[in-house]
Amino acid sequence: MSSDINTIHPLETEGARLSIKKPALRYDRQGDMSDGQRVEAAMRTFVREFGATSAIYLESCIHCGMCAEACHYYVQTNDPRYTPVRKLEPFKQAYKREAGPFAFFYRLFNLKPRVTADELQKWQELIYDSCTMCGRCTLICPMGIDIARLVGQARHGMFQAGLVPHELWAVAERAEREGSPLGATPKVFKDRIDWLSDENAVEIPVDRDVADILVTMSSIEIMKYPQAIVATARVLNALGEKWTIRLDGYEATNFGMLSGNSQWQKDLSMKMINAAVRCKAKLLILPECGHAYGAMRWDGANVYGKPLPFEVLHISEFLARNLGNGRLKVRNVPKSVTFHDPCQIARRGGATQAPRQVLGKLGVDLHEMTPSGDGNWCCGGGGGVVTIHRADELRYKVFQIKMKQVDDSGAEMLVMSCSNCRQTFDDGQAHFKWDKTAHSLLELVADNLVQ
């Protein structure tokens, strides 16, 4: 364990949301590069990122402004700066200069001046603080531009330029160095598992050499919602699965991806992939975490460079499958429930129906939010935004959409399948002294298992 991280960036593990403690002095510029070097590094990265897919997207925008109407930041503030596609402006500029079909002329006649470090610094807030990469803009765009994906790519350039918000950089670095962004090191995790299995009298197999199923966790669950570990164990034990948690690959969150460091993203993903390969797992179960789903289910194989030799399922998909085929039985839950769709799992992941099938088996009275499913509003905490202290005010503003949606649904219980959404809800609940508490779908199932 590296002690200097704890001195420089001590963790905040007590509040409703987990991050590092609010820095007294912000360092939103990392490293000691000159401005020129920062721009150079950002440009080099952009050029690397720009393939045909991004090119078509960047060439297609007709400046219709519709994406603003889908973005919770614009809708709640009416500030046109938050128009999603505008968040890409410096990167569009870089594309036109560096990679587009007319790039030569743009460079020759300086039609698009080179982006400056100050501009990039100014855009940091737009690329990180006010974008959760929730993808509603992608869904509304009449040209079908995947704006959220482009923001992800833009973050890569920002990281290389050393222009990441203080907290996000700190937790990402911690994840790279310790294996977990929030201090859930293998030792901490192992202690928790031992304590949880004693406390709850549940068997939690760790580091099996061979297993059919590799279970991964989110550090938010480990540090804040440890019952999720117990719930997962209960479900898998009830099914009689040969499963394991491995300390060489358990952390499913990927702050390398969120902060924009593709090398770190790869390092974090490869830990899990290698662990699954080592224990010959046929299935890797991802925890209740949104971006973990995108990082492994859809990006995992691409990081690996070939198809993954195992199946990847989100826990809600796993539950839906086993409730559907009757291997898992649950009691009826006579409650009205509303479900919050985590963006990366539903809209951007496609596993929109799985939680609804699970809720159906639980027999709850499902009150859908308006809108729901792939069109649902983001909680405002995704994309690493929840860790950034200076983004809090804005985050609370957009969270009010969520509160209204939940209140309007008239449901007694609020359920979701993402622990990051859940902590955002908890934090919002504490801030607004709201009467609604977020619950986990997994825990709801585990609590109502019929043995």
Add this chain to the structure above:
Amino acid sequence: MSKDDSIGESLRKQGISRRAFMKFCAATASLLALPPGMAAVMAETLSRARRPSVIYLSYQECTGCGESLTRSFSPTLENLMFNVMSLDYYETLQAAAGTAAEAARKTAMKENWGKYLLVVDGAVPVGHDGAYCTIAGESAVDILTEAAKGAAAVVSVGTCAAFGGIPHANPDPTGAVAVSRIVKDKPVVNVSGCPPVPEVITGVLAHYLTFGSIPELDHLGRPKVFFGETIHDRCYRRPFYDEGKFAKTFDDEGARNGWCLFELGCKGPVTYNACPTVKWNQGTSYPIQSGHGCLGCSEPDFWDKGSFYQALSTGTWSGGAVLGAAAVAGAAIGVGAAIVSRRRHAHSEKEKQS
């Protein structure tokens, strides 16, 4: 009949009644769209006027204009010739030939110097010092230059004289030009058409003879009274254009129903002439009425504006090779740009690894 007789006198000598003369004047006045009272003025003027001398020169032409002129029914050419003007030189109609003919022209020019009306049909070739058209050993351009000096005004009859016409069309081997390119210091009236409507020719002559001046002209030197509106705007088939009903071939249902000929290449929308109003052959018909689109013959360069059967809204350019070359060049540069981008990418990838 003596040359010095006034028009009125000469008419009376021929036994033409005052009534018949008034009818001629009324018809000509209405043709020229003059106010009703002007017929009387015209009659008054013409009957007192001394018949002016008219010299009619023909160069690079097909005599179609002359044929047209002889078919004018109101006023008829005979009427003009015998009653209103003194046609002192016109190769096509005169009896004299050779030196006698040339002598007649020279005499008329001398006697009426500064007063005669010069009418020209046909273009004037200026290539090779005018060698392409010579009469009695003199080139057309020289004869015209000399004749114009003593003319009160010049009337260019037909598109060749007015704008160069067919002799001027590509590749124009003789360097044919319009009369107005040679005659710069005299008023020139362009009576264009291939040939012009007969009544338009005689009408312009009558106007000059009546008022001693040339009618109001458009920007191409054509009398506005006859060339003020397009064929299309005065065409009886215009309603079909507005309704979107078009003949698509010369023998389809649309053609039989008399629908608009735009699709068959009619140039009516950009052609200014009196065809739809005055018509031809004593008001019998005009090209569109007989089922063929307007060729635009009263407009400059009508011969070089693409096919007569190609719709006006299409291009008149040729050279698909240019387009092919542009496409190939575009594709090549596009591929090149992509290769450069890929190289820059590979380069930055390498830098990243080192």
Add this chain to the structure above:
Amino acid sequence: MNLLDFARGAVMKWSIAIFLFGMLWRLFGMLLLRRTHDYSEPRVHAAGLGALRSIIRRSWPRREFQARTAYGVTVSYVFHIGLAIIVFGFVPHILFIRNLVGVGWSGLPGGIIYFCAVITLVALVMAIVRRLTHPVLKLLSNFDDYFSWFVTAAPVVTGLLAAGHYGGRYEDLLAVHILSFELLLIWFPFGKLMHSVLLFLARGQTGAVYGRRGAST
């Protein structure tokens, strides 16, 4: 040679040449950039279907977005449909297309076209006023947006003027109309008008990605 001959001749040839040149340059320059293979196991195997669905579905915003986008979408629809009727319904335009590519069809009465042109022009004016006043659009807009609007509106205006013989002799108005369209052709490959081609590619791409994920496309 008068202005009309110039417009129908040399300018038309070169504007079409520049159009082809630019289109192929831009498309090749874009499409031949590096593409990465997606190794992830698709949830739905018909990626092509997702692409097709997206190409069709994105023509209209999803229900949850309709209320907030109704005005902009309606105005754009009006001028897009209007332009389509004018371009593909007016007989002289059809003849232009037939002469160029060999395919023709029957047209609509002039009255309908003139009516559509007026409506289209009104919608175009509404669109530009919105662009000049809406805070988001004001911020996003650049030279391309305004110039592309200009080259789109100009043929509509000049076409109406020519049809009504307003402001000059018909052949000159017609020439200006044709020249204004040629300006559009020349600008087309280099500005946002290219979206008429790119929309299929961009929508298709996103449709294929999210189609194979089983998400909404």
